[in-house]
Amino acid sequence: MVKVGMIGVGTVSQMMHLPILSGLRDMYEITAVSDVSPSQLKHIADTYQAKAYADPYELVKDPNVDAVFICSPDQYHADYALAAVEAGKHVFVEKPVTLCIEDLEKLIAAEKAHPGQACMVGYMRRYSQGFLKCKELLAADDRKIEYMRFRDIILEGDFFMGQTRLPYLCSDIPDEAKVDGSARRKEQLIRALGPDSTEQQRITYVMLTGLGSHTLSAVRELVGLPVEIESVSVQGEHVIIVFRYNDFLAVYEILNDQDVVQFDASIEIYQHDRRMKIKYETPYLRYQPQSFEVIESTKEDTKTTVYGPDYRDPFQDEVKYFYDCIVNGTKPKSDFEDAMADMVLFRDICKKIKE
Known part of the structure; x- marks a missing residue:
């Protein structure tokens, strides 16, 4: 069972990722969520019985989180993904992985420095x-x-x-x-x-x-x-x-x-x-x-x-694929380096x- 922390619980998370992860009960468990909106954070934490974090950097340190899904606004992807990789977590980032090449270069370096962690970009098509x-x-x-x-x-x-x-x-x-x-x-x-x-x-x-x-x-x-x-x-x-x-x-x-x-x-x-x-x-x-x-x-x-x-x-197919990468050590085809x-x-x- 892969324990998931979700950063950003807005529309895409609520319509796609959260219900899909919740439905894949033999693969995933949602254990932590984080969002900038206090009311939205409380609503989602209560709905999925997950721990609520106002600070996403605290979520990535949670020992009860194996993989971090990053669905925040694009301009925060690079910082949150880097923190999650360095905290030893598997990382799934919704597209675009970053907004600029130099931030992506830092993520690629971190990915290479942590070869045992699956790092994947959400190109569901x-x-x-x-x-x-x-x-x-x-x-x-x-x-x-x-x-x-x-x-x-x-x-x-x-x-x-x-x-x-x-x-x-x-x-x-x-x-x-x-x-x-x-x-x-x-x-x-x-x-x-x-x-x-x-x-x-x-x-x-x-x-x-x-x-x-x-x-x-x-x-x-x-x-x-x-x-x-x-x-x-x-x-x-x-x-x-x-x-x-x-x-x-x-x-x-x-x-x-x-x-x-x-x-x-x-x-x-x-x-x-x-x-x-x-x-x-x-x-x-x-x-x-x-x-x-x-x-x-x-x-x-x-x-x-x-x-x-x-x-x-396709959203469900991609998170099943991500699970296989985590469990079996498969290198994701849509990893950080691929996105460059x-x-x-x-x-x-x-x-x-x-x-």
Whole structure:
């Protein structure tokens, strides 16, 4: 049984991680929680019968905690993760692992200095069943990829939660905590992009480290990194990027301000006579049926194969994988070092905006 301490018990924790960990009773036990909101902390501690810590640095020292889940705002990830690793804990950090490369370098050094601890970044799309099947099919033959397109054109979670299950909403975050969080975020973005970065660069970088990190990390696992960023077109929260790989082009669209009720997130791979499509659903509604579609054509016939529907939750699949890493000593595929490739790519995309 892995005893878990959760730092940050806001929406993502309440909608995904806490109920999933609680449901995996033979794997995990929630023993400690920490949050900046006193009322939210008390509510979650009472709900899960866990010890409440106002100070997250005290939580990581708790001998009754084996693994620390970090779901705090992004600007605190690096400090909390470093403290947890140095305290001898296994660490799961929600994406993005950090907001700037130099903080991630410190985490990678700590990870290497503690090889017996599992350190994992929450790229849950890389654990979905459709993604794993697509990776398997790509590896099974040498058909050339001729084109890819992937996108995140979404409506955020408030609509879905409003019609299903709302998280516990707090209004007592101390003013000094809000000021500190804002200052940290600004300072880390400056370190990530430079003091002369533009507002548009910062908007795009936040979109990439947040929503975009899921898709770009998944594409990287499937086909590797692009050899060149051909172009970046931006207008507020609308971003279109053209990547060049060794022998094909790929386009990524990310729009994060839509009010149309949809969650259009997918990865499509074109191989002349085969097209594969991974479709992702909103994470704010759990256990939705997911499918992976493959269309193959010859001169005589066209065949469509749909894998699914599959009702497994990618968030649940990733924490099961994390458990295996802890218990069996497996090195997580999405560890701190793995995440560095994404951080460098995000920085280079934003440099291209300024050019």
